[in-house]
Amino acid sequence: MSILTTVKEVLQASTQSANRGDVTEEMSNGAYWCDDCDERIRDVDVEGEGPPDCPTCGDEMRFERSQGSTGCAC
Numbered sequence: 276m277s278i279l280t281t282v283k284e285v286l287q288a289s290t291q292s293a294n295r296g297d298v299t300e301e302m303s304n305g306a307y308w309c310d311d312c313d314e315r316i317r318d319v320d321v322e323g324e325g326p327p328d329c330p331t332c333g334d335e336m337r338f339e340r341s342q343g344s345t346g347c348a349c
C-alpha cells in the first residue's frame with residue numbers, strides 16, 4: 276500500500292474537476308428576451324447582428340442589458 280500513489284490520484288482528480296468552461300458568461304453584455312414565451316437567448320449565443328426571432332412564437336426578441344455590468348458615472 277503506497278501513500279504516494281493515493282496523493283497522486285487525488286491531485287489528478289482535482290485538476291480535472293477544476294477545468295470547467297464557464298468563461299463565456301463573463302463576455303455577455305445581456306440577453307434577448309421574449310416576454311410572451313419567457314424565452315431567453317444570450318447575446319453571445321446569437322449569430323450575426325440584430326435581434327433574433329423567438330424560437331417559440333417567431334416575434335422579434337427584446338434586448339436587455341445585464342444589470343450592474345455597465346455603470347456609467349457621467
Ligand SMILES: [Zn+2]
Pocket residue numbers: 309310311312313314329330331332333334
Ligand atoms: Zn415568443
